[in-house]
Amino acid sequence: MTAPKRKKARANGEGTIYQRKDGRWESAGYVLAADGTRIRVRVYGSTRRGAADKLAEKIADSNRGLPVATADSTVGDYLTYWLNSVAIHRLRENTHTRYASCVRLHLIPGLGTKKIARLTTKDVRTFLDRLRTTCQCCAQGLDAVQKRCCSVGECCQKRLSALTVTYVHSVLKSALEHAVREDELPRDVARNVKTTTHQPRRFRPLTAAEARQFLDAARADRLHAPYEPALRTGLRKGELLGLRWEDLDLTTGTASIRRSLQRTRTGGLTHLPTRAGRPSAVSRSRPNASTPSRSTGTAGKGARDRRAGLENNGLVFTMPTGRPLDPANLTRRFRSFLHRAGLRRIRFHDLRHSTATLLLEQGVELVVIKELLGHAHIGVTATVYAHVRLRLQRHAIDILSTALDGTTDTNPPHDDGDDTPLCAAPFR
Incomplete structure (x- = not known):
């Protein structure tokens, strides 16, 4: 009688994989974190192969020197990882530069030290409310450098516009949505926050x-x-x-x-x-x-x-x-x-x-x-x-x-003569 064939052990560095009680498969292994240390990460999948492939992808990125963000990372670490490893390949350079400026000036100072897994909707709403009401000259330390504003007791009340606050919110949502797609977070808490609608910039077009x-x-x-x-x-x-x-x-x-x-x-x-x-x-x-x-x-x-x-x-x-x-x-x-x-x-x-x-x-x-x-x-x-x-x-x-x-005055607004309308030619 032949002995039952033993399951082949996973090689060193491939991590572990097992089926949970809820039927999902969990795989765990060590990867490079955003701060340069090695940390243990866990990924999940509906099949054994799916969980193994997700972990293999993270380990491969880690072996190439790319940091891998996890739910144990801080918001600041994850935003840094997302900007340098994900967004940089998907955004135009000028857009990426604006995203990076937004992260550096607002998101990291406001939310950077919080654990991303513990970030709540209330945290995001409180951060955005504070962003609307805080003098940015003081928040970014410009007053201390130039000896003005709050440093001399005369706050200039330089607050962000509603459009800028909405932009900051959208950058945070984009980063957290990626974390959800990578199974690092169960949901995007920033999406549940409703920002105040801003008035579109008014312009005066030519008549x-x-x-x-x-x-x-x-x-x-x-x-x-x-x-x-x-x-x-x-x-x-x-x-x-x-x-x-x-x-x-x-x-x-x-x-x-x-x-x-x-x-x-x-x-x-x-x-x-x-x-x-x-x-x-x-x-x-x-x-x-x-x-x-x-x-x-x-x-x-x-x-x-x-x-x-x-x-x-x-x-x-x-x-x-x-x-x-x-x-x-x-x-x-x-x-x-x-x-x-x-x-x-x-x-x-x-x-x-x-x-x-x-x-x-x-x-x-x-x-x-x-x-x-x-x-x-x-x-x-x-x-x-x-x-x-x-x-x-x-x-x-x-x-x-x-x-x-009973009258016949039907002239359209801005009609200033009987000339042919400037842009009334048919489109092709």
Whole structure:
């Protein structure tokens, strides 16, 4: 009679694995912690193989020198691990830099010493409430360095805006959600906290009359090429500056938005892919013999002509030398242009808001504007331009009242003449 075959023992360093009374499998082993020490971690799975694979992945990361966060880590240790080992591979560099600044300035000072497994919803709510009411000059120690504010008994009351507090909350939620996905936490306690809704930043888009004045003045500026398509297409600044000739189809009047030109801390001027490449209508009017063509391709024709003999980078909008146009330089030149032309001071991004606002006022459907602007969800478009829609709703009620009163005054808001609406051409 042969003896029963003994189960093969796990090799040294592979950890232990066994089935719990509740039917789940638990695996445990030693890995590298965020503080440089080695700690024992436990992972769980519905099958033996699932638990073993999870532990093997953590041990493999540890053997490569990557710290592994656990439920025994502090919030500060876990945030450091998450930023350097997870978020850095999923976020754009500028976004990662903002996340890191948020963690360093607010989350670690406020919650860093707490054990992540013992973090409660009340802890998060108390932290956010304190963040809203605390003078940041004092909280970050700036008063002691510069001998001002609380250090001299005259607090400047420099508090964070509601938008910044919401941003801090979202970063914490992202980190804790990852901990839940890795089975380090049973739930994301930050998700149960409701932050106060902040008022969206108000902007003053150009009216149709101001937009026509802007376009007339832009044609006389030597850097006019990006200004006109910015207003006529609603493209972001980085999307305009990252546009290549290969992205344009001048026959159909469309452009494929694939990349954005941005300046990063480590890479300088860098072409980054957009979140979702999208086609965009380019032409906004029918050119005639007396009116210059108003398509993006023709507006950038001067830049195309200047490329001869210069640096061949394929970009539509460049410096006179052919080099890429820095977004910060474009912003400064845009401000100078507005001042010289005697126009109201606006941000370059407000040209994009002006596009959407004028389209709404001409009756273009919200879903079309959402696609044109490249918003991920129509709710973003509806929220940003809620005040415009409210004004149009009031106008609709006025039209009804006018009809019921027997008059015929149905002029839309901001209608300042009988000229063809600025952005009323059909979309392709």
